[in-house]
Amino acid sequence: MLDEGTVTANIPAADLARARAxxxxxxxxxxxxxxEGVILVYCTGGGSTFSVYxxxxxxxAGHTIAQWHVDDVEAAVRDLKSKGVTFEHYDDMPGVxxxxxxxxxxxxGKAAWFRDSENNILCLDDGFPAETVG
Numbered sequence: 321m322l323d324e325g326t327v328t329a330n331i332p333a334a335d336l337a338r339a340r341a342x343x344x345x346x347x348x349x350x351x352x353x354x355x356e357g358v359i360l361v362y363c364t365g366g367g368s369t370f371s372v373y374x375x376x377x378x379x380x381a382g383h384t385i386a387q388w389h390v391d392d393v394e395a396a397v398r399d400l401k402s403k404g405v406t407f408e409h410y411d412d413m414p415g416v417x418x419x420x421x422x423x424x425x426x427x428x429g430k431a432a433w434f435r436d437s438e439n440n441i442l443c444l445d446d447g448f449p450a451e452t453v454g
Contacts, residue, residue, distance in 0.1 A: 397422055
């Protein structure tokens with residue numbers, strides 16, 4: 321039953337207006353729909369949908385809550401840095417080589433992490449390895 325459905329990331333925001341501004345100004349995203357001033361729904365050109373919703377519990381996850389699969393991680397990092405996005409470095413990841421803000425993860429490819437205006441950890445990567453996608 322679930323294998324026929326779709327999955328959506330839900331990103332928490334303590335301040336929905338601040339989150340809207342971050343996603344517009346820094347990430348270049350505009351909400352596709354707004355529901356009652358508590359949920360913003362975004363649709364990407366790649367066909368994904370995600371929401372940013374109002375909650376007092378934003379920014380409490382200590383892990384990646386959403387990731388964007390991009391063709392060129394380095395180019396995406398340069399673009400976001402030019403808009404003021406700061407990238408995270410995680411020195412506790414064994415076997416990872418860092419080239420500036422981009423981590424090389426062996427067969428997992430490349431990735432870079434940043435925080436949104438609500439302190440949520442987001443990721444850019446070059447997708448799942450071909451052998452894991454079925």
